[in-house]
Amino acid sequence: MEVEHDTVSLGEFEFECGETIPDLEIEYEAYGEFTGDNAVLVCHALTGSAHVAGTHRSDTGGQARAWWDDIVGAGKAVDTTEYYVVCANVPGSCYGSTGPASENPETGEPYGTDFPPVTVGDWTEAQRALLDELGVPHLHAVVGGSVGGMNVLEWATRHPDHVERIVPIAAAARLDTQCLAIDAVARRAITTDEDWNGGDYYGEDRPNPKDGLALARQLGHVMYLSKASMERKFGRRAAGRDAVRSFPADPAANFFPYRDVESYLDYQAEKFVERFDANSYLYLTRAMDNYDLSSGFESDADALAAFEGEALVMSFTGDWHFTTQQAESLADSLRSADVEAAHHVVDSDHGHDAFLVEPDHVGPPVADFLEAGVAGNAVTDTAGDEEEGESDFAPVHTSLFS
Incomplete structure (x- = not known):
């Protein structure tokens, strides 16, 4: 082709x-x-x-x-x-x-x-x-x-x-209103990341707001899956022994399992922040929400x-x-x-x-x-x-x- x-x-x-x-x-x-x-x-x-x-x-x-x-x-x-x-x-x-x-x-x-x-x-x-x-x-x-x-x-x-x-x-x-609400939280995850810097984060010497964008994407993935599909794919299973947390965790986390669904969301977020721009995510979700x-x-x-x-x-x-x-x-x-x-x-x-x-x-x-x-x-x-x-x-x- x-x-x-x-x-x-x-x-x-x-x-x-x-x-x-x-x-x-x-x-x-x-x-x-x-x-x-x-x-x-x-x-x-x-x-x-x-x-x-x-x-x-x-x-x-x-x-x-x-x-x-x-x-x-x-x-x-x-x-x-x-x-x-x-x-x-x-x-x-x-x-x-x-x-x-x-x-x-x-x-x-x-x-x-x-x-x-x-x-x-x-x-x-x-x-x-x-x-x-x-x-x-x-x-x-x-x-x-x-x-x-x-x-x-x-x-x-x-x-x-x-x-x-x-x-x-x-x-x-x-x-609908529920999706508008989730998108609003996703955008706030980006704009409250200190590295967002009012949207001025471009340049080799400036860190990108990766944590905020990662959280926004994780919210998106939850929206894209159904309860049934999440239960089937992940259930309440703990992640494999080789799985490593991508985000800082609270001290009690060591006592509780790092679950398969958490590992999945972390993996998807890590991949996404490598390929997408945080400001673009803000602009495109605004366009969708406004439609x-x-x-x-x-x-x-x-x-x-x-x-x-x-x-x-x-x-x-x-x-x-x-x-x-x-x-x-x-x-x-x-x-x-x-x-x-x-x-x-x-x-x-x-x-x-x-x-x-x-x-x-x-x-x-x-x-x-x-x-x-x-x-x-x-x-x-x-x-x-x-x-x-x-x-x-x-x-x-x-x-x-x-």
Whole structure:
């Protein structure tokens, strides 16, 4: 599979907040051949990159492994022999696109917290500008998971005439209060790290706020897993004899076991701080938390009213970050906007990470929807029965597509 990997300069860019930067660079990867009507945009999740598929790379700032290689590629659900697939790193990230860690050409120093606040709308407009540079006026589909699914919805709102099909996966019209609260604590873990230094920590002689970022990431991992998956993977087991605590512990810790789940979270945090920027984490979580599909409209349905394509909403029963109930509410709004929409619910205990780790259950409905829309054989609308504002739906068991 041939991969086009490049960075495009979009010139001066005005953010939704009204601030501008002199040059916005967007890193992207493209796969397959563009034939005029076969373009598919894939939107990455919070800390993802443009490297969605293909061989491992060492120049992605640490994320060498393609994050959705089981779904995107030759002969896979998003078939790169059939579709021209583009994935762009969003503004504010640290994986090649301009963000807080990038050099401000006007000062010669990293932007840090002088970088403008970013929104999901900014991501969408940057993607639209990138596609213009690539000569892609119209999209067959936009697909994305988690906050990438919010990015998908924003395409239907901002550019309804530019896309035929949308696939928001493990996403919702907005974040609920519990998740807002956890994200707030995660950001405070970063900003209360003394090494954060008001966001000015760049330079060889300045330590990064690794402890704060590590704690923020650990909170994120707890959000991404379900109770069932955590019990199955870790239980209350003590970590192996070779496991060493990554963080300072209280004196009583020597009496109690260092548990397997603690070791897992410490390991994930250690890996994450090596590859991600703390300021970017602050900016991207703010963008996700701020997103509200109905902002500027009377309702979610009103926001989607101009979209005349088709939609496949996917959710997972074990996901408490973006629940099946939130997904059903989104599907209802699409139907109220006269959009042909299916809500495909997968019975899974993997939690929010299911859209990344269960390709056998994500791939078939996505592939069928891209090919045939809501009429696809594997696209099951398990939530289309409505009466007096309530919907009755049952999960599609994962064994259906085993």
